[in-house]
Amino acid sequence: MNRYRWGVAAAAAASVAIVNPALAQAQPQEIDWVACPEYLGYMDRGGLPADLDWQCGEVEVPVDYADPDGRTIPVSVSRIPAEDQARSKGALFGNPGGPGEQALDFWLPIEESDGPGARLHEDYDLVAVEPRGLSYSGGVACDAPVTAMMDPAAAYKACMETDPQLVQSLTTANTARDMEVVRESLAAENGGAGAGAGGAAADGGTMDYLGYSYGTYLGATYATLYPEETGRFVLDSAVDPDWVWNEQAAQQAEARKQRTDDMFAWIAAHDDTYHLGDTPLKVFHAWKGITDEELSGGMNLTPPDAQMGDLPELVRPVGAPVLDVINATAEPRARADGAVRVLTGADNGRATSGLTGTTLNAAGSREMWPVVARRMQDIRQYGAGTLAPGTRMVDPPQLTTDDVLFTAVTCNENPQSGDPVQAALAQFNANTGGNAYDVMAQQARGGADCAGWPASSAPVPLDGSGLETKPLVLQSQRDALTPYPGGVELADQMDGVLVTVQGGDHGVFGRGNDAVDEVVTDYLVDGVTPQPQVLPEAQIRMPLTPPKPAPLPAAENLDAAMARGFSAASDAVTAAAEEVDQAVAEATGAPVAQGDAAQGAQAQDAQADVAQAEGAQAEGTAAATDTSTDAPDAAADAGRTGPVAQAVDEAVDRIGAALGVQ
Structure with a gap:
C-alpha cells in the first residue's frame, strides 16, 4: 500500500x-x-x-x-x-x-x-x-526497526514477510x-x-x-x-x-582509496589557505588525528607516500633512500597501528565531528574538498563534539522499502555468488588493522552486501x-x-x-x-x-576561503554548553506557554490558570534573556486585551489571526532565539 x-x-x-x-x-x-x-x-x-x-x-x-x-x-x-x-x-x-x-x-x-x-x-x-519501492511508488513498511537495514538477511526477512511479491x-x-x-x-x-x-x-x-x-x-x-x-x-x-553487482562495489572501494589521496594532495597544494600541511602526508596525519577520535575509530588508511617536504631539512640532501624505506613500510606500519587500536579497544571514540562521513562523500566531487578542509580547520580551532556515555537511538523508526531499495535491487539481480576467500581476507584485515578501503572491497567480493538476500531474477x-x-x-x-x-x-x-x-x-x-x-x-x-x-575537468566553484565561523565551545565544554542551552530553551518554553495561555484567556474570557509553570517563569526575572522575553509577553498580552471585548464568535477568528496567533508567533521566535535558531 x-x-x-x-x-x-x-x-x-x-x-x-x-x-x-x-x-x-x-x-x-x-x-x-x-x-x-x-x-x-x-x-x-x-x-x-x-x-x-x-x-x-x-x-x-x-x-x-x-x-x-x-x-x-x-x-x-x-x-x-x-x-x-x-x-x-x-x-x-x-x-x-x-x-x-x-x-x-x-x-x-x-x-x-x-x-x-x-x-x-x-x-x-x-x-x-x-x-x-519508494514511498511515492508503492513502498511499504516492513516489520522491523530501521536499524535492520544494516543486515541484508534481517532486512530481507522483515520485508519479505510484509510483501514478498513487491520485494522480489x-x-x-x-x-x-x-x-x-x-x-x-x-x-x-x-x-x-x-x-x-x-x-x-x-x-x-x-x-x-x-x-x-x-x-x-x-x-x-x-x-x-x-x-x-x-x-x-x-x-x-x-x-x-x-561488474553487476559485487565487483562494482569492490571497484568503487578501490577507486575511493585513490581519490582520497587525491584530496589530501589538493588540500596540501592549498596550504596557504587551510594551513593543514604542505604535503599529502601532513594533511593525512591532521585528518587521522581527528578521525581516530570518532565513533568506531574512524577509518584505518594507508598514508600517502612521503615526500621530501616530510623529512627534516638536514636529511633532505640524502633523503631519497630514506623516503624509499618510509614508503615501503607505510602499509605494515599503518596495519600495526590499526591492529593495536583494535586489540586495545582504542577505536571506540566518542567524537561526533562527522569528518569520516564527509570524507567518504567527498570522493565523488571535488566541490566537497574545500568542505573537508574547512571542517578540519574548524575542528582544530574549536574542537569536535562528543557523544555522552550511554547515548543510543531510542525507539528507532520503522524499516521501509525506501531504506532497503539499494540492497533490494542490487541483490535481487546479483548473479555473483560471494568468494569465500575474499570474505576470509576481509575478516582478517578488519581484525588486524588493514586498510579500510581494502576491507570494503574484500567484503564486497566476499558477498557481504547481499548475505542472506537471495537473487530473484537475472540482469x-x-x-x-x-x-x-x-x-x-x-x-x-x-x-x-x-x-x-x-x-x-x-x-x-x-x-x-x-x-x-x-x-x-x-x-x-x-x-x-x-x-x-x-x-x-x-x-x-x-x-x-x-x-x-x-x-577538461570543471573548476571548483565552492569558495576556498569560507566566512569566518562563529566561535564554538571546545569539545570538553560541549556538555556544559548543551546543558545551558537546554536550560535556556526550557525557560523560554515556560514563558511562552504562559503568554499563549494569557492570550487565549483574554480572547475567550476564560480565567488564566496560575500554576507552577507561571511561578517557574517568574523566578527567572533576574536573567537578562528572560527579561527580554517579558517584554515580548507584555506586548502579546496587550494585543490580547485589545480584543477581549469582541463578540464571542470572534474568539475563534482571534485564535487564527488575532492575539493568540500573535502570541504563538512571538513564542516561537523566543524559543528559537534561546536555541540559537533564526
Missing part, C-alpha cells in the same frame, strides 16, 4: 495488452496531473519559483509484468512543461541514480544558472519517474518497464507525437533520457528492452555491466545494436563511485560514443563544466552526435 498519495484519484485501472509473454506491458493511461506536494524534498531546499509549473501524477503498473492482469501498484511521475510548448521536443526523462534515489525532484532547481534542468527546460518537458519485483528491468508505461501514456496524451513539433519525441513519442550513475544502467536496460522507443540517451558516470544482457541513435556516455578518468572502465565497457556494449572527462568528478553534466555541457546540449537539442574525445 502506498503510504503517501497525492490526495486525488489515480487514473483509471489500465487494460493490458500482451506484447510478448516475457514483457507484457500496461497500455497507456490518462495521467491526472496536479501540483506536486509541498513536502517533497525540494521544498526543504528553498521552495520553487512562483511561476514554475511542477506537476505530479500516477500510473498503475503491474507488480509482476508476467502477470499483467494481476496486482498493480501506483508509480509516481513528475513533469515540468517546456518553457515554450510550441518548440518543445517532447519529454526528456531523467534519473539521479542509486538505486533508491528519489527522482521526482530530479530536474530542480530550474531557476539557477547550472544544473541539468536549467540547460534543457526551454526545449523539453522534463519528466522523472519515481522508482518502484524490485529490479532494474521492472523500473525500466514502469518508465515505458509512463512514456506510452505521455505519447498518448499528445496524440502519439510527443508534446511539441519536431525533435526525437515527435516521431512516435520516443524517449530521450539523461541518467547519472546507476541511472546509466537503468537507461541502458530500458534501451535494450525497448530499442524502437529509444531516442537520444545520455549516460553520465556509467556502471560497468560486467538483462545489455545490447545497443538495435539503436538508431548512438547513446552518449560520459566518464571521468578518476571517478571514485563508477570507475572509468565502466564507461568504456558500457559504451562498447551499447554501441555508444564515449566522451572522457579529466579529473574524477562523479556526474559531469550540468555541474559547471562548459565543455561538457555544450557537447550534451548539442546532442540532445540539436541531434549532433560527438566524436570520442577528452574534455
